[in-house]
Amino acid sequence: MTVRKLALSDQLLGAVLCVGYVMVLVWTAPDLAMSRDESFYAHAAKDYGAWVAEFLRDPGSALSREHIDRAWGYNWEHPAWMKLTFAWSWLAHQKLGIFSSESLAFRFPGMLAAGLLLWLIYAWGAVTMGRRGALFAALAFALLPRVFYHSHLAAFDVPIAFLITLTGYAYWRTLSDRGWALFAGLAFGLALATKHNSWMLPGIFLVHYLWVRRQYALANRLDRPTLSWLPSMLVLGPIVLIATWPWVWHDTWSRLLAYAQFHVRHVHYTYEYLGLSYFEPPFPMSVPFVMILFTVPLTTAILAIIGLVYRRAALAPPWRTQRGDATDTKADVLWVGCMLAPLLAIALPSSPIFGGTKHWITAYPFLALFAGWGFVAVIDRATGELWTERRWPTWALAALCLTPGLVQTAHSHPFGLSHYTPIAGGVPGAADLGMNRQFWGFTTGSLADWLTESLPDGGSVWTCDTTWGAWRMMQADGRLPDNIRPARSMAQADFVLVHHEPHFNEVDFQAWMAFDDVQPVHVLSYDGVPIISVYAGQTEAAGR
C-alpha cells in the first residue's frame, strides 16, 4: 500500500464533511427528545460544571474530598471526559447563549465528535486508498441510520467511536514515525476517559504490531516499526484518565476497581431478538452480525465485504511473507482488528446482554472504510475495462450506492432505534421478526405536539421510559409547556404513556388497571408499527 500524504485540499474536504454533518445534526436535533442516558449525563454535566466553576473560584475548597464526592459522585460508573465537555458547552451556553436550546448545548460536543470522525475517516481513507474511496467511506458512515441517531446525542458512543479511530490512526502513524507516539498516548487517554470500549485497544494494537513486526522480519526489512506507542499509551493513557476524572483523585484504586467491576459485572438488559426477550445469558452470538445486516444499508454492507475480499492480499498472515517482499504497516489488518473486536466482545456468550448497535458502534468507521475499498475495487475494474476516460459513471455509481443510505437515514429520523433496513422487511418486517423496537424513551419527543394540543390547560403525564430529566429538558427547550408535568403515579395522571417493547407489556397492563380501560386514545406508530400507546385517565377520557 502506498501511503499518500494529505494535501491541504484533503483537509479542506474533511473539514467540509465535518462542518456539514454537524450542521445537519444541529438542524435535525430538535426532533429528538433527550434519551434516558442523556438525561443522566446532562445531570452529571451540571454537577461537574458547578464544580469547575467552584474550582475556578476557590480551588482549595473544590479539591476537598467532600466537595469532589458531592459533585462527582453522580454517574461515577462512567469516566468524566465527555461529561466535562458537555459541562463546558453548557456553561458557555449559560454565559453566551450560543445555542438555540439547552439540550443542544449538552449535545454539541457529541455532534462535534461525529463531525470530526467523518473528517478522520476521510483522512485515514485518503492516505491509504485515495480520495474517491475515502470520500465514499466518510459519506457511507454518515449515512448509517443508527449512527446518524447516536451522532445527535449527549452520550459517549459516537465520541468513543471517534477516539478509538483517532487512537488507531495515531498508533498506525507511530509505527512509521515515532513522532506520533505522544499523540497516540494522549488520544488513548481521552478514549479511556470517555468509555470502557477503549480497554480493548492495547490488545488489538499488540496483535497488529506483532503481525507487522513479524512480516518486516521475514521480509528482512531493516526499518522495523517502532514500539514507542506502547509506553506512551501505558503512561499517558492512565494519566489523562485520572487527570480528567476528579472522582478518582481520592480512593483512586478502589474507585477505579469499582468502575471496572461495574462494567465487567454489568446487569443484563432485556432485549428482544428474533422473537425472544432475552434477560439472561447466553445471548445469541449472531446478534451483532444480524443487527448489522438489518440496520446497515445493504449496499454499504455488500461494498464492505467486497472491500475485504479486494484487500485479501494485504490481510495475508505474516508467515506467508517471503524475504525481500514489499510490506507495509498494514492498515487493513488494523482495521479488521478494530472492526471485529467489538463485535466478538458482544458476541461472546459470557458478555452481559446489551443488544443495542451502539455497543459495537466503534466497528462502523472501519466497516465504512472497507466499504470505501469496496467502492474503489468496483470502480477501478470498471474504469479500467468498461468506462475508460469517463468520470461521470463513477460519480453516478457513487451516488447510486449512497442513495439507499441517504433515503433510509432520512426516513429513520426521529425513530432511529426503531428503524430497520429493507432486508429485514423494514420496520414492520422487523416487528414480524420480533426485533427490538426501541429503548431509552426518547420517542416521547414525537408526541410533544399531540400532548400540547390535548392538554391546552396543562395536566399530568405518566412518562414510562422517559426520565423526568428528559421531560424537563423538553420543557426547557420549549417543546412542551411547563404546565404539563410528569406524574408519579399512573392512576392520578391525565395521560399514561407506554413505550412498546415486550418487557414493557407489564406497564401496558398496569395502565389497563389504572383506568379500567384497554383502549389507547392515541397510538404513535412508525411505518404502522406501534411505538407509544397513550391512555387517558378518567377526566381526560370523559372530556373526549
Next chain:
Amino acid sequence: MADPGRKSSLAAWVWVLVAVVAIFELIAHPVIRAGVPNGDSWEGATAFVRERFEPTDRVVAAPRWVDPIVRSYLGDLLSPRSASVSDLAGVRRVWEVGIRGATSRSEPPALEESFGGVRVRMWPVLTDEVLFDFVEKIDRAEVDVLTKEGPRLCPWTRAKVEGGGLGHGPLPPPERFVCDPARPWLWVGATVMADLDLEPRRCVWQHPAGREPVRATFRDVPLGDQLVVQGGLDYNNERSVGDIPVRLRVFIGDRLAGEMRHQDRDGWTRLEIDTARLDGTTHEVRIETTAARPHARTFCWSASTRHAQGEP
C-alpha cells in the same frame, strides 16, 4: 466508454451487482412503506367488526404487535377481562383483525373481508361454558389469613391506586381485600399480570403470607364437570430460579379437590379438577395459597367452573 473490441473481465461487472443491490433497496423502501395500511383501512375494518360484535365475541390482532392499534379502534368493546383471558372459555366467535397476511388460527374462517391492507376474519368457536368465574366474583368472596391465633379477616377496602412502572408488578385494583397494611403486597383482588411469556393474565392476586394460608372462600358456587385453575407468578419473579415454590390448594366444601405446586419458570400453568360427580350442585369453594417463605411470591390465579364442550 470502453473499447468495444476489448474483452472485459467478470470482475469488471461487479458494479452491476452493487447497482442491483442499491436499486433493490431503493425500490423495496417505498414498497414496504406503501404496504402499511392507512387510517381509512383501519376505520373500515374495525367498523365492520363493530357492527357485528356481540358480548360473547372476542377480538384478536394478527400479528400480535398490532394489538395496540386494534385496541385503539375497538378497545371500547373490550375490557381488561376480555383482553387478558387465559383461554377462550365462554367465547362464541373470534374476530381477527390482521395485517400482512398474519393469522392467529389455522382453520379457514367463516367470514373474511378485506379493507385495504387490513383483513377481518371470523370463526365461530365451540368452547367450554363458564358457570362461575371466580376472578369476576372476587368481591363476593370472604378472604382471611389463617394465623396460629385463628383466621384474621381481610376487609374489602377502597384504596388509592398508586405506582406503576417497569418491575413494579401488577397494579392493584381500587377495591380489594387488604390483609395487612404493613405488608402492602398482602392484598387479594382482581388484576392483570404479565406472566412469564409477558402475556396479560386476568387473575386474582393472592400473594402467600408464608406458611399461614391466605384463603379466599366463595359460597354457593355452581359446579359443572370441571373446575379449571390457572396461575403463575409475575414475570419478574417467575424468571428468578431457586425461590420457594408456591402451593395453591382448592377445597370444595372441606375436601381438598386439587393442588398446584408452582415453581419458578413454570409459567402460566393449568390445573383441571374433575367435578363431574358434583355437576349441577352448588358448594363452597376455598382457594388457599402458601409458601414456606413469602418473599417475591407474587402469585396470581384465575379459576372458573365449567361445562366442557369444545376447545377450552
